[in-house]
Amino acid sequence: MARRDKSDARAQPSCVDCTARTFAAYGAVAFRESQGIQRLRREVRRVKAKRIIHREREALDAFYTLFDGWAFRFRLLDDGRRQILSFLLPGSPIGLPLRGSPRAHFSVQALTDVTLCVFDRAELADYLGSVSKGWSSLEACYVRLYEANDERLIDLGRRSARERIASFILELRGRLLGQGKIVNETIYFPLKRQHIADALGLTPVHVGRVLGQLVADKIIELGRDSLTVLDHRALEDLAR
C-alpha cells in the first residue's frame, strides 16, 4: 500500500483534510467516517484551468467532488449563449451521488486548476445508506442545493444588476467563510467579468460598469484575483 503524506495534499489528498468535507459539512458524518469514504475513492484527478470536466449529455457514472480549485456548471444554447448554473468551490459535489447514472444535462468546466476526487455513484450511495446518518447528510446536501438554486432564481427574476452582484458577492463570501478562507474580508476571487455575467444573466460590459460603481462607492475593493468587502452593511442592504 502506498504511503500517504497527510501534509501534502497535492501528492494524495486525504478526505480528512478535505476543505469542506462534502458530506460532513453539517456535522452529520463524523470525522471517522471520512476515512471510510476515502477507501471508496477510485481516483484523484487533476484538471487544468478552462478544461472541460464533464460534457452535457455524456454518461456520468462517476461522482466527483471538488477537492481544490474552482469550477462551474453551465449550459450552452444553440446560438452560443451560456448560462452558468452554479459555481463549485472546494468541497462541492458535482451533480448528485445517486444510484442511477443519469446523463447530466449540464457541462462542468474547471475555472482554475482543480483537484477532483472520483467515486463510483452506486458504491458511494450504498455506503451512505449503510452509515448512520449517511442519508441525513445527503439530505442536507440536497436541501442546500435546492435553497441555493431558489436564491439564484430570485436574483435573476427580481433584482437589478447592482442587487444581483451584491447578493452574489455575499453568497460567495458566505461559502468561503465556512472554510476559513477569508482574511480581513478579502476573498480569493478568480472570476472574470464574463463568468459573473453568465451566472447573473448580464453582459460582461455591464458587470464591469456595476463593479466599477461599487468600487467607486467604496463598498468593495478589487485586486488581482481578489475581492475585499469594505462595507458589508451596504452590500446586505442592496441584497436585502
Add this chain to the structure above:
Amino acid sequence: MARRDKSDARAQPSCVDCTARTFAAYGAVAFRESQGIQRLRREVRRVKAKRIIHREREALDAFYTLFDGWAFRFRLLDDGRRQILSFLLPGSPIGLPLRGSPRAHFSVQALTDVTLCVFDRAELADYLGSVSKGWSSLEACYVRLYEANDERLIDLGRRSARERIASFILELRGRLLGQGKIVNETIYFPLKRQHIADALGLTPVHVGRVLGQLVADKIIELGRDSLTVLDHRALEDLAR
C-alpha cells in the same frame, strides 16, 4: 373504520387514484405501494384559491402533496417584489420529504381550490427507506426538481421575454401531458398575467404584450382559463 368511496375523490381521495402519484411517476414505486403510502396519510386538507398553504420561515413538520388543483411556491422581497419559484400541479410534492423538519424558506399559496394530502415527514421518510426502490424513487424526485430549477435559471438568465414564455408554456404542457390532461393541445390554464410575470421575471403588462403577439402570430390561442398550442414547432424554435 370509515367507508371510502373510490369513485368520489372529493370525499376521500385515494392515493391509488392520485393523478401523478408523486413517488410513482417514474415507475419506481409499484402500484401496490401506493396503498401502503395511503395508510401513512394523516389528513386530507382542502384549501380555497388564494389562501396561503405555508408561510415562509414557519415550521413545517408536515409533508404535503398536491392531490388536486394548482399552487405555487414563492418568496417576497422587503419591498413587495414577488418571485414565484415553481408551480405545483396535481401530484407535485411541496418541499422535500426529509427526516428533518426544516423551516422552508419559501411560502406556498393555492392558485385554484386545492386538495392536499398531509404526511408526517419522518414517518414517510422511514417508509420510503424501507420499501424496495423507495429511495430510488425519491432520488428521481430530487433529480427532477434539480433539473427543472436549472431550466428556469436558463430562462431567466439568458432568454428574452418571448423565449421565456414559449419555454414556460412548453414546460407546463409537458407536465400536464404526463397526466393525460391535454385534449387537442388545449390545456387548463388558470394563471393570470401576474403569475406568469412573477415566475419569469417580467411585468404583467409585458407578459400581456408578448402573449398578444403569440396569439397574433397564431402560435397559441387563449381562452378563459385555457391555452391551446397551435404551432408547437414555433414554440420549440423559440425555446430552443
Add this chain to the structure above:
DNA sequence: CGCTATTTTGACAGCCGTCAATGAACGTGG
C-alpha cells in the same frame, strides 16, 4: 518585449418597466 486575454470607455439602441386610463369579464344581489 511582444502577444493575448481582459478590462474599460463611450455612443447609441432596444427591450422591457412604469404609469395611467380604458375596457372587458365575472360574480353577486336586487
Add this chain to the structure above:
DNA sequence: CCACGTTCATTGACGGCTGTCAAAATAGCG
C-alpha cells in the same frame, strides 16, 4: 335579467436599465 363592484386585461406614451458594438487601454504571460 339588469345594475354594480371587483378583478383582470389591454393600450399608449414615455423612460431607463441594460445590451451592443467598437476602439483603446491595461494587464498577464511566456
